[in-house]
Amino acid sequence: MRPPRPGPRSALFSVAAVTVTTGSLLIAPHPAGADPKPTVREGSALPQGAAKAPAGAARRGLTAPVTDLADTAGSSRGYPREQILSPDPENPADKSIKLGLTPYHAIAPKLNALQGLGDRVSVEVAGRSAGGHRLYLVTVTAPETARQARSQARMRELIESAPGSAAKDPAVKKSYKTPVFFNNNIHGNEWEGTDASLKLIERLATASDTKTRDLLAHSRLYFNITANPDGRIAGTRTNAGGFDMNRDFVTASQPEVRVMRQIQIDKQPAVMLDLHGYVNGTLIEPTTPPHGENYEYDLFLKNTYANALGMESAVNGLGYTPGKDGVDPAQIPFRDAEEGWDDWPPIFTPQYAAFHGTVAAHTVEIPLRVNNADYESLPATELRRRSAINVDVAGAALRATLDFVRERRTSLIADQIEVFRRGATGAAQVPVSEETVPGVPGIGPEDVYTTKFPRAYVIPAGTAQRSATAAARLVDHLLANDVRVTRATHSFRLGGRSYAKGSYVVDMRQPKRGLANVLLADGRDISDKVSVMYDISGWSLGRLWGASVVGVESGRLSAVSARPVKAAARVGYVAPRGDLRLRLDSPQEIAALNSLLQDGISVRQAADGSALVPSSARRQAEALARSYDVAFDATRTVKGIPLHPVRVAAAVTAGELFALREMNFDVVPVSTAVLNAGFDWSRADVLFVSSGLSYGGLNASARTALADFLGGHGLVGRGATGAALTTATGQLKATAVAGNGDANGVVRVVNSGGPVTGGAPDHSFVYAPVWFTDLGPGVTVEQSYGTGNPLVSGHWRPREDGAGGPAAAAGRPSVVSGPNAVLFGTEPLFRDHPKGEFPQVGRALLTVS
Numbered sequence: 001m002r003p004p005r006p007g008p009r010s011a012l013f014s015v016a017a018v019t020v021t022t023g024s025l026l027i028a029p030h031p032a033g034a035d036p037k038p039t040v041r042e043g044s045a046l047p048q049g050a051a052k053a054p055a056g057a058a059r060r061g062l063t064a065p066v067t068d069l070a071d072t073a074g075s076s077r078g079y080p081r082e083q084i085l086s087p088d089p090e091n092p093a094d095k096s097i098k099l100g101l102t103p104y105h106a107i108a109p110k111l112n113a114l115q116g117l118g119d120r121v122s123v124e125v126a127g128r129s130a131g132g133h134r135l136y137l138v139t140v141t142a143p144e145t146a147r148q149a150r151s152q153a154r155m156r157e158l159i160e161s162a163p164g165s166a167a168k169d170p171a172v173k174k175s176y177k178t179p180v181f182f183n184n185n186i187h188g189n190e191w192e193g194t195d196a197s198l199k200l201i202e203r204l205a206t207a208s209d210t211k212t213r214d215l216l217a218h219s220r221l222y223f224n225i226t227a228n229p230d231g232r233i234a235g236t237r238t239n240a241g242g243f244d245m246n247r248d249f250v251t252a253s254q255p256e257v258r259v260m261r262q263i264q265i266d267k268q269p270a271v272m273l274d275l276h277g278y279v280n281g282t283l284i285e286p287t288t289p290p291h292g293e294n295y296e297y298d299l300f301l302k303n304t305y306a307n308a309l310g311m312e313s314a315v316n317g318l319g320y321t322p323g324k325d326g327v328d329p330a331q332i333p334f335r336d337a338e339e340g341w342d343d344w345p346p347i348f349t350p351q352y353a354a355f356h357g358t359v360a361a362h363t364v365e366i367p368l369r370v371n372n373a374d375y376e377s378l379p380a381t382e383l384r385r386r387s388a389i390n391v392d393v394a395g396a397a398l399r400a401t402l403d404f405v406r407e408r409r410t411s412l413i414a415d416q417i418e419v420f421r422r423g424a425t426g427a428a429q430v431p432v433s434e435e436t437v438p439g440v441p442g443i444g445p446e447d448v449y450t451t452k453f454p455r456a457y458v459i460p461a462g463t464a465q466r467s468a469t470a471a472a473r474l475v476d477h478l479l480a481n482d483v484r485v486t487r488a489t490h491s492f493r494l495g496g497r498s499y500a501k502g503s504y505v506v507d508m509r510q511p512k513r514g515l516a517n518v519l520l521a522d523g524r525d526i527s528d529k530v531s532v533m534y535d536i537s538g539w540s541l542g543r544l545w546g547a548s549v550v551g552v553e554s555g556r557l558s559a560v561s562a563r564p565v566k567a568a569a570r571v572g573y574v575a576p577r578g579d580l581r582l583r584l585d586s587p588q589e590i591a592a593l594n595s596l597l598q599d600g601i602s603v604r605q606a607a608d609g610s611a612l613v614p615s616s617a618r619r620q621a622e623a624l625a626r627s628y629d630v631a632f633d634a635t636r637t638v639k640g641i642p643l644h645p646v647r648v649a650a651a652v653t654a655g656e657l658f659a660l661r662e663m664n665f666d667v668v669p670v671s672t673a674v675l676n677a678g679f680d681w682s683r684a685d686v687l688f689v690s691s692g693l694s695y696g697g698l699n700a701s702a703r704t705a706l707a708d709f710l711g712g713h714g715l716v717g718r719g720a721t722g723a724a725l726t727t728a729t730g731q732l733k734a735t736a737v738a739g740n741g742d743a744n745g746v747v748r749v750v751n752s753g754g755p756v757t758g759g760a761p762d763h764s765f766v767y768a769p770v771w772f773t774d775l776g777p778g779v780t781v782e783q784s785y786g787t788g789n790p791l792v793s794g795h796w797r798p799r800e801d802g803a804g805g806p807a808a809a810a811g812r813p814s815v816v817s818g819p820n821a822v823l824f825g826t827e828p829l830f831r832d833h834p835k836g837e838f839p840q841v842g843r844a845l846l847t848v849s
Helices: 055-063 104-115 146-161 163-168 170-175 192-206 210-217 229-234 255-267 297-316 349-356 372-377 380-425 465-480 513-520 587-598 615-628 654-662 672-676 700-710 719-728 835-848
Strands: 121-128 134-140 178-184 219-224 271-277 288-291 360-366 456-459 486-488 492-494 497-499 504-507 550-552 562-564 580-582 603-605 611-613 631-634 641-643 647-651 666-669 686-689 714-718 735-738 744-751 763-767 770-773 780-785 791-795 813-818 821-824
Touching: 055 654, 104 121, 104 134, 104 192, 104 229, 121 192, 121 255, 134 192, 134 255, 146 163, 146 170, 146 380, 163 170, 163 380, 170 380, 178 192, 178 255, 178 380, 192 210, 192 219, 192 271, 192 380, 210 219, 210 380, 219 255, 219 380, 255 349, 271 349, 271 380, 297 360, 297 380, 349 360, 349 513, 360 380, 380 513, 456 465, 465 504, 465 513, 465 587, 465 835, 580 587, 580 615, 587 603, 587 611, 587 615, 587 654, 587 835, 615 631, 647 654, 654 666, 654 835, 672 700, 686 700, 686 719, 686 835, 714 719, 714 835, 719 735, 719 770, 719 821, 813 835, 821 835
Parallel strands: 178 219, 178 271, 271 360, 647 666, 647 686, 686 714, 714 821
Antiparallel strands: 121 134, 134 219, 456 504, 456 550, 486 504, 486 562, 492 497, 580 611, 580 631, 603 611, 603 641, 735 770, 744 763, 744 780, 744 791, 770 813, 780 813, 813 821
């Protein structure tokens, strides 16, 4: 589920004498299904299981291939597409068993049996999880010949690429099968959607009633059986990498998320459900304000609200009651709540789906809690009673959606076509009102969110080499999200500015303009729109990924000579003669440097923070230029500080651990408990602390060992936890001030140009921001928040006492350093997302080690 938000965090703490005062979380008793607020927030404490993922999970996350799930017009395959799945070893420790649900090892045999029931069920292995488990995509539809499947593929392509023609094509209206996507178990300890889907597939496989035959003749139903098998087995919200994958869709760092992304691109669902738990009564989107400003919300709200009403009726019609069963009536946030359950960020599955043409997309939260403390404390009989009700509720939501699809097939596809038509033609968005969205009551000005799309974005070529690797990465990410990109074959002028040959152009008159804009735009400061946000409010790739991105408001793109690209041009390069310089401005460059150091190459760090590589290592540099797509320039600089391989002891969040391993650092996770058990400090060269390590919680021997280590090694800290440890160990003198704990977003910063932040982007990301005052002797300001209002996009208000807002942070140091320590008040590794900020942490670790 999306758990309700945590309470506010602390106000002030001093690194000279740190006092962190957090309000106690007072959680009242809950009904059987009401889920409490989360007990942790990223950055405040080590989440259960986070930062404990094996290095192999990160490697799989970074390297897992994306399976092509597309049906193309040239395909010769019809339906069904059956295969026999090999069994998985039986695992008696699978957490599903206690609940009377389907353990992961039973899924493959079950799918084999379902395929054997007739000719309607097909199974594909869509990919593998971070933990190496197979991800199963089941398609249920009436049989199709290869010719019929090719016809469906042609119509699907027409709907996206030529929506004007698709709207007039009688074949689309008559015979195109509505794609429907059911996503299950993205949070591993919210199990029951999987079992409800398996039951529904079994019924659909053999049902002979008129409604089922009509549905399957005119629809393709796609079931992601379990989006998170790692968590299903382990009983954890996260996957084996420690990631909450329902926060990862903008970044797509995890292989499971890339699979879900590909399903949505290749299958192009008009309707989707994402099945979660646990909110009592069953919570059914659409959501409260603010609403994502980049999608066609009038079309989305019309259909999502209508389907929500049908699901509500079906769920309530099951007859469960609060007194008899502990089940409250269903609720629809758009209708029943004011704020706090928004659809602003596209990090959630349904909100991301809207940008791929899904016109009815829902998170559905089934009612009765069976996870976390309840899983451990309640009798198995009670857990199984609750799980059975949850399966029933999830099944009702699934069946109601199928009725909705069958009844509204033609209008759903027409609305999907209209989404793509507006994008392709540059049509204006339609603000929602009771007139533009008839049938949805209660629409007010608080629901109206639209944006002005630029005419294009340009990612320039010919700029400083430091941005070339970042630009290539950004372009490849856009393409992976099905955003169309061209590359100029000649220099050109657009919007009053000249650009070099090889620059990339994103024409915003394209079917998925909303997704292009949501990734590349600065975003919006919505601090004055609502008092609370459900999750993050800013995420701009244009500002946070280290590449130059220019929005062009007007201009004649037809005059730009450009060709579509399927991949970014490679930028890897090694100067043919002399010593080499590797800039350290991207994660790939830090990774390449760490590879050189691990191979024993003698590398020095120049005054500007770049790495100086001897000409004798040219062969290794050539291999790294190919594998990481980085440039080794010629240099005559010889002076620099010797660098050595860095082994990092890290008390961090899962996202930070993943980012460190993405930069090829050798990382061993630590925590208060690990140090108290007697950690071998000879395994580490530097300590990085942001979460899960409390000096006050260390026993005497652990404190002594830590002091001995820091006597000759460095410390990098982030946020309140890092600052508290820094002061407790006497590593740096400063006063750290905590801003509003609910604040997050993209902020303007000013970099000093030193070895930590030299060449860094002039924007960063904050999540519960921190700044520093009263700097002691020898403390250097590496970076400061911008003056005025530093927030560019996101949500950052002062606390109720008037303190902790962006005005208080303006101009204050956000990153400070001393001889053996660096402190960050920003979130440069947040959820593995702000790629352009990663090198700041990489350089800090290299510098203080």
